[in-house]
Every structure is written in C-alpha cells, then in structure tokens.
Amino acid sequence: MIKLSLGRKIVLVIILIAVVLSGTCIFVSGMANRKTMDKEYMITADSMAWTSAVMLDGDSVQEITEKVMEIYRNSDIKLDNTQYEDPRFESYVEQYSHLMEDEDYIAVQEQLRKIQDVSEVDCIYTVCIVPEDKTAVYIVDGAYGDELVPAGCFDFLEEESIQYINTPEKGLPAFISHTEEYGYMATAGAPIYNSSGEIVCLSMVDLSMSEVLAKENRFLLALAGVLLILTFIICMIAIVCVNQSIVKPINMLSETAKQYGQKQSGIPHHEFSSLNIHTGDELEILLKSMMQMENDIDSYIESLTKTKQQLSSARQQADDMHELAHMDSLTGIRNRLAYDKEIIRLDEEIQKGLCSFGIAMIDLNFLKRINDTYGHECGNSAIIALSQLICEVFIHSPVFRIGGDEFAVILKNHDYNKIKCLEQRFNQCIATFGADTSLQPWEKISAAFGYALFDAETDSCADDVFKRADQKMYERKKEMKAIRK
Secondary structure (H helix, E strand, O other): OOOOOHHHHHHHHHHHHHHHHHHHHHHHHHHHHHHHEEEEEEHHHHHHHHHHHHOOOOOHHHHHHHHHHHHHOOOOOOOOHHHHHOOOHHHHOOOOHHHHHHHHHHHHHHHHHHHHHHOOOOOEEEEEEEEOEEEEEEEEEEEHHOOOOOOOOOOOOOOHHHHHHOOHHEEEEEEEEEEEOOOOEEEEEEEEEEEOOOOEEEEEEEHHHOOHHHEEEEEEHHHHHHHHHHHHHHHHHHHHOOHHHHHHHHHHHHHHHHHHHOOOOOOOOOOHHHHOOOOHOOOOOOOHHHHHHHHHHHHHHHHHHHHHHHHHHHHHHHHHHHHOOOOOOOOOEOEEEEEEEEHHHHHHHHHHHHOOOEEEEEEEHHHHHHHHHHHHHHHHHHHHHHHHHHHHOOOOOEEEOOOEEEEEEEEEHHHHHHHHHHHHHHHHHHHHHHHHHHHHHHHOOOOOEEEEEEOOOOOOOOHHHHHHHHHHHHHHHHHHHHHHH
C-alpha cells in the first residue's frame, strides 16, 4: 500500500480546502443574490401591473377588447404565437389588422406607452383570458416597431397562470420565467375594471432580468478565475513548504479555511486577517494570499449589499405608486379599488369564521342640483366637506369613496360597537349644517346614512351586508328628500 508523503498530503488538503471554499462562496453568494433579485423583481412587476391597471381607461379597454374577442371567437383558424411559420398565420393576423387603426386601440396604446416610458419597464400590454381555451389573447401592446405583438395573437397559459381563471379579481401573481425567446423575465398581471366595476381584461407587465443576470454571471466568472489563480498559487507554495517546521502553521490555515465556509454568509469576515503567523517564508505568503482572497470576497459582499439597497429603494418607489393608486384624488381618502380589496379580505375572513364587522353607506343628497345651480367646484366642495365629516365621526374605521357622491365605511372595533351612537351623531351634524344660516347653500351638506352588521346566519359574503346597508341608506334618502321638498 502506497503511503502519501506529508508534502503531498498538504498539497491535497490545500487544494481541497481552496476548491470547497471557493465553490461555497460562489454558490452561496450567487444563490443569495438570485433569490433577492427574483423577489424584488416580482414585487416590482406586481406593483407596476396594479398601477398600470388603475391608470388605464377601463371603458376604452373594454371597447377594443370586445372587438378583438368577437373576431377571435368567430375565426375559423386559431394559431398561437409559436406557429408564426404556418402559412396561415399571416392571414390569421390580418383579420385584426384594421383594429390597430381603431381610435380606442390607439388611445389605449398611447396610455400604455406613457406608462412604459415613465416606468422603464420592458413590456406592458393588455390580454384577455379565454378560460375554455386556456389562452391569453393580446389586445393592445405598448411596444414599438418589430417588438409589437399584433392584436389577436395569443399564448397558451403557463402553469403559474391557470389559477387566474378561478380568481380573476386577484390578477395574475408575479412569477419568473426563463425561455429561449424572451430570456429571464418577471411577469405579473392585474385586472382592469370598467366604469361599472366589471373586469375587462388584464394589464400585463414584463421586467427583463437577462442583463442583470449576465452581469452577475460575468462577475462570478471573474471571481472564480481569481479564486482559481489563488488556489494554484497556494498549491505551489504548499509544495515548497514541506518540512516539520511548517506543519503547525499549515494546520492553522487548514482549520481556518474549514471554519470560514461555515460562517454566516452575506456579511464580511476577517478570520484570515486575525491569524498570527510571521514565519518570514512561503507560509506567510500563503497567509497573505488567503487574506487577499478574503478581501476580494468582502468586496463582492459589499457590492451585493449595495445592490440590495438599490433594489429596496426601487421597491419603495413602487410602494409609493401603489399607495397613490388606492387614493381618491379629490378627497384624499381611499378609493373604489381599495374598497374592493378590503371586501375580498373580508370574504376570506368570513370563510375562516373570524369576521365581525359592519358596513355603513353614505350618499350626498342634491349633488346634481348643486352642480347645475352653483357649478361643479361647489359640488366638489360639498363632496370634500362630507368626506371630512365622515372621517371625523368614524375615526376608528376605514372610509372609502366608492362613487361620485357615495361613501362606504367598514365598521370595526369601537365604531362597530358604538354604531347607533355614531349614527345619531352623524345625523345631528347633518342637521346642524342644514340649520346654519351663515353657510352658503352648497355648504349646507345633506346626506343619507344607512348601515348593516354582518350576521353569520343570513350573510354568506360581505356583499350581502353591503346590499342591506345600501337599501337602508336609500330608504333614508327618500325620507330626507321628501322632507326637503
């Protein structure tokens, strides 16, 4: 049996340690950066999709969607985007070419391009999901030139997108895809609503990650090259330093290298710098090489930290845009989109049996009369004054403006328990406004109030509570209008 010499043993150990350490550092750093990047890009794509869905004109989107889908359903042939080499593909697309001159198509495309240019996303477009075919039909694409996908083209739904068929109001959650045609990409979709509150189609956003990945791969290759060179240097030094006097220092280096890979990743380490080896020979050179490698890794970790901070800043900007999308521009309170999301959350709580809430409906009386007599600015003043009064009375509950003169309050906690007292206080405030002779006619705001509390025995969803509150509000409105006349 052949026994290895001490020198060869040292060389083999050093090679093994260097390779494992280098590979571990590269793998851990790459995986940590990839996960962080994927998460941040998915959050950004999802936020941008919801933001664009709110900013688009839902009625214009509905008009062009209906025209495209009418042709799609009546077409004798259906070819997806992968079949562009089929001789029939050109004639299939030609069926929709006239729609790209439609004023609704042009209007929606201009909106998409404005959002795309401001947000610097790679692709933003609208699609209509056809559940029975499991396809996503392109309606309007915001791209330019050859990258524009014509109306009527379609793709089959990815596995991640099938869930949208059952829950369209939740949109298409962000997911990462990697294809030969489009590269590495984060995609998300959000429902577009028309003025009637119906879902028209999806606003889709694609964020390309290929360039960022390419930079990361180039850096990892450079790091691997540096580590490979250092490993080679270490091995050469180890061959020269084969004698008894260097066994102990080599053992110290070996032990330090083993422990280094076990330390917490993502933060700089200085284990090699803390070693006290001053032999004045090749061992000291080896130590300096390891310290240089450690500094290179620390520099890479610092670079990753800066990248993470930049991504966090981008996420904060997306969150700010998301907040604006849920705010009513006139009154500054939450809008209809925020209300619809709250109703979805309440329905989920109802299914879990954990729900205790109520809904109050408030409608401003005589808004049309104020607008016609004194002008829309006075009408807006009346709306703002009413919203301020509602927020003052229902200080513990979220307030939403769900229509031109309609407001909703999700009653919670204190407001839920004291609703009768709050109803009386609200009506008293309205009466005070009406009796105040110092106010202008439009300042004497009049509003009807109605509420309903969730009853597990009769209500299956939050909308049942809304309907009862709405009915009570309209009954009160009729009474008030009869008295006012």
